[in-house]
Every structure is written in structure tokens, then in C-alpha cells.
Amino acid sequence: MKLALVATLLFSNSALGAPAHNEQTALLAGSGAPPNYEPDQARLPQFDANPQDRANAVAVRKAGFTYGPSLVGEAAPFPNGTLGNARAKADYDDWSIDRKDMDGRVLADIQIIAQAIQKNGGLKSWKDYETILYDGQLQHSNPRGTAPGMISNATQDLLFSMERLSEHPHAVRRVSPLEPLPFPLDDAITSKIVGHKTSLESLRKSDSLFIVDHSYQAKYNVSTVVKRYPVACSAYFFIHPDTHDFLPLAIRTNVESDLTYTPLDTPNDWLLAKMFFNANDMFFAQMFHLVIAHDVTEAVHQAALHTLSENHPIMVMLERLMIQAYSSRPVAEELCFNHGGHWDQLMVFSQSGARQFITDHWPKDGKFQGGYLENDLKTRGLTDENGKILFKSFPFFDDAKAIRDSYKVFFTSFIDSYYKSEEEVWGDFEVSNWFIEAATKAKVLDFPRRDQICKKTLIEVLTHFAFATSVSHHSTNGAAPITSGTLPFHIPAVYQQIPKEKGVTDLMPYLPDVTTALHYLGFMASFNRPSYSDQGRTLEQIFDDKVSLDRFNAQTKNASQFFYQDMHNLSQQVRSRKFDSHGMSQGSPFIYRTLDPAYIPFFCAV
DSSP, rough: OOOOOOOOOOOOOOOOOOHHHHHHEEEEEETTTTOOOTTTTTTGGGGOOOHHHHHHHHHHHHHOOOOOSSSSSSSEEEEEHHHHHHHHHHHHHHHHHHHHHHHHHHHHHHHHHHHHHHHHHHSSSHHHHHHHHHHTTTTTOOTSSSSSTTTTTTTTHHHHHHHHGGGGGOOEEEEEETTTSOOOHHHHHHHHOOOOOOHHHHHHHTTTTTEEEEEEGGGGGGSSSOOOOOOOOOOEEEEEEETOOEEEEEEESSTTTOOOOOTTTTTHHHHEEEHHHHHHHHHHHHHHHHHIIIIIHHHHHHHHHSSSSTTTTHHHHHHHHHHGGGGHHHHIIISSSSTTTTHHSSSSOOOOHHHHHHHHHHHTTTOGGGGSSHHHHHTOOOOOOSSSBSOOHHHHHHHHHHHHHHHHHHHHHHHHHOOSSHHHTTTOOHHHHHHHHHHHOOOOOOOOGGOOOOOOHHHHHHHHHHHHHIIITTTSSSHHHHTTTOOOTTTBBBOSOOOOOOOOOOGGGGGGOHHHHHHHHOOOOHHHHHHHHHHGGGGGGTTOHHHHTSSSSSSHHHHHHHHHHHHHHHHHHHHOOOOOOOOOOTTTTSSTTTTTTTBOOOOOOO
């Protein structure tokens, strides 16, 4: 039996210029700079005792970090230049240490599973995929196991729909009153599914009709490395008028005979349609995370490298959040989106389709302020006119908001401790240069304007930056794929011709073969970082780095303790979740725990 093992994915002046040396000195003279100057202590530029040295250091950084072409599609620039190339190499070398650890863990697990498959004579049934691949397996690479209920309840409609509000929360949106209906569905069928006389229009008018539309994927190329068949599904979901459960209504394939499936079809046909959809949604999630996490934060950080001194408190904070940051896209180019790489071998669409996705989605989904949690939900129609969530249960939002709110409290204390007044914010020429650089040369989309700089804006920017490196990243990548990518329900691609008519009796031909299943399982497991909690690299432990923390003032150190306690409490809450007497947790037949702060990293770990 062939064993396919996956390798883990698998600072200076802006155009306006900084104030001249005499202007910096004048600012410093009126600042009440501390008499005991500590060179490594983070401080604002107008309060620095050595302004010329600071300006010179920023100039060196700016010269050494240049903007190079984007990697993986056309999105954020990638750093070039002497310092930029050195930074990327250092980050890659740092990542390689983690890769070696995870490769060893994955290999140990895959060898055990391969032996079990061989003993069983292959993967001969749906149950074989569930038990042989996951039941007590992956002890090295995923020791906490798969989320309870995710496999045992995989065929339930409520699990399928609630995944859209937890494991895959970024594609669902409400069908707007102003848009054409994405696809038709007979009123009689709609009424029978809902249990009330209703229609798509009546569901839309009551703010109860939602869509996840991956029809755009039909234009992407399919690799010929491994034979598979493309789908580009659109799916309707609705809020039930009686139970208020979020449920699936219909799935359209948008390929071949363009069949529309519903819960009224045979169990095999309906289950197959949900599997088709999952292949599209996994492709979306993995590509989308590059846009909203890696590309967005790298662009903002590169602007900071050109404009903020390494002694600026904001720069110290950004550097802490950007560990290994510039390893991600080179790793992706080397292992995932290279010809014959993981995407060509595994995913529903090839590496060229992946690159096209990034190019297509960056202008819309790479918007910085548009990515703020409530802004994003409002844009997608998931809140009402008062900002209230439309669903009776939204597990992703619950945890994401708790983390975001704690970040906001922390960064409020952080900014207030360094800027005693708005005048001190306006006097920070490095931050002014940073905002100009971000919006121009770094090409950060929808970044706040220079004339919007104030304490509130800085708090929002830092809060979302930290949110992007943690929540945005790990809700889609990181610890998520090992749960949201479980076989056989969550197939990465379709391995049998798409049916031209309904009436499928055997689902096995649509599942990956043993070699592909092992490859995919190892690939999903490789995103995990189970050792990070012992290494002080989880979200809960973000401020455990004494080198960085010692550079901050007392108020920031104190605020970091409150942040730790918030994350610790949230982690305890996540880990205490159980099924109720109805077999539900947060309204779902599986336990959502992806954003556990004591498990996920605080940075974009790949």
C-alpha cells in the first residue's frame, strides 16, 4: 500500500517625510521625557532622547525592506531587499523547526493508520473511513481528538447547516431584497421542507433566507495530476419559523445537468449533494484565510517596517504578533501551490485555480476596516438594522466576539498608557507616516486615512490586526481543518463523474482512495500545533514573552494579565462544553471548540 505523507503546508519616512532633526528635538523638549533613559524601552518618537539615531535606524530599515511582487495570486506585496529577504529566510527557518516536529507526528500517526487499513483489507465502507481513520487515531498530531459529534452525527442536516455558523462562518450571507434570487426552487418543495406554506420570496422578506454561493468556482481549472470532477455548488439555508433552527434548504451543483438537491430527495442523493458542497467550502476556507489573515496583516506590517522605529510601542506589539509571518506564502508556493503540490493532488481545484481565487477576492475581501467583526457581519446581512445577530445560536460569533472584546480592552489600556492625549497621537509622526504608507505603497485596502488618526482609530486598527492573526486565521486554518475536514463527509474533491440524474445508490466511488485519503488526512493534521501550549505560543500565552513584555510600560504589563485571565476563562468555558439532554451544544449536534485560546496560536502559524 502506497503511503502518501503530506509535508506540512505541508522602518522610516513616508512620501511626506519625517520631521527634521530640529523639529524632533523641539517635540522632545516639550515632552517631559523621563530622566532615566532606557534604550530598549518602547517609547513614542517625540519622547525619544536620541531622535536622530532613531530616524537613521528607520531609514536603514526602509532601505532594506522593499516591496516585492505578491506571492500566491495578486494580493499584498511580499518583502524584498536585503532585510526583507533576510526576514523571510529567518521566518522560514523558524517555521522549519515546527515543520520537522509536525512531520514526525503526522508520519507516526499515518503509519499506524496505514497498517490498520491494510489489516482491514482497505477502506471498504463509509464506516471504515470514520473508524479506521479517526477512532482513537492521530494521537501524536491531534491528541485532543476530533470535535465530539462531528463524525458520529455527520449525516444530520443540522450539523451541515451549523457548520456554516461555526467551522465555516465566512461564506454565508443573507439573500438581499435587492438581488435576483440566486437560483429557483418550487414553492411546493419549499413549503414541504419548511412545513409551512411559504416560498423563497416569503423567506427572504422575513430575513430568513441565506445563501452560500460557490458558483464562481466553475471557472477555475481542475488539475490532471489526480483525476477528479469539479462542482461549484450554491446552497440555500433558512431559519425555521417555529424552531428558529438554521437549516439547509437546497443545493445546486451548477455543473453537468445542474441538478438541485433538497432534503426531500433520497438519503444518498441528499448526502452526496452535501459532500459536493463541502468540497467547495473547504477550498473556499483555505484560500479565503490567505486573504483575510496573511495578506492583510503582511501588508499592514510591511508599511510599519518602513515607518515605525523598532522602539515604537506599536512596532514592538506588531512584531510579537508577526512571528513566522513571512514563512507562510513561501511555504505555500513551495508545497501547496506548486505544480503537482497539495492543491493539484487533493483539492477540488488546482493550484492555478487557487491563485485565481486570491486575485479575484483580494479587492473585496482584503478590505481592512471591512473585516472588522461587526462590519463584516453587517455587510453579509447576518445582523439586523440594530446590529443584533439573526440566529438563535452563532457559535463562531460567540467565541470570536469574546476574543475581540478582550483585545479591545487590552489595546485601549495600551494606547491610553502611551498617549496621554489626542495631541500626543497627532504629534506621533511615525504613526502618521505609517498610515500614509499603508494606504499607498503597501496597498492596504480600506485602511483608515491619516486624517482619521486618533486613539479610537489606533485601538481599532490594533484590535483587528490581532484578531486577524488569531481568530481570522485559526477559524479557517490552524486547528480548524482537522475538524472541518473529516472524511468521509468532508471530501476535498469529487472522484466520480457528477451524476446526470438523481438516484445514486452507492457513495463509495465518490470518496478518495486509500492513498489520497491518507495524504489528505496527513495534510489536515499538519496544520495542528499541539506542542504550542507547552511552548508559550498559544493565544492565552501571547504576553508570556518576557523580552517583549519588558519593553512595555507598567500599564501594558498589567493589562496583559487581565487579557490572560480573560483567555484562560474562555478556554475553560470552551473545554467545559457538553451535549445537553437533546444531544445539542450551542444548538449544534457537535461541540464547537476551534477557537480555544489555550490551544490556538496568537499568530498565523502554518
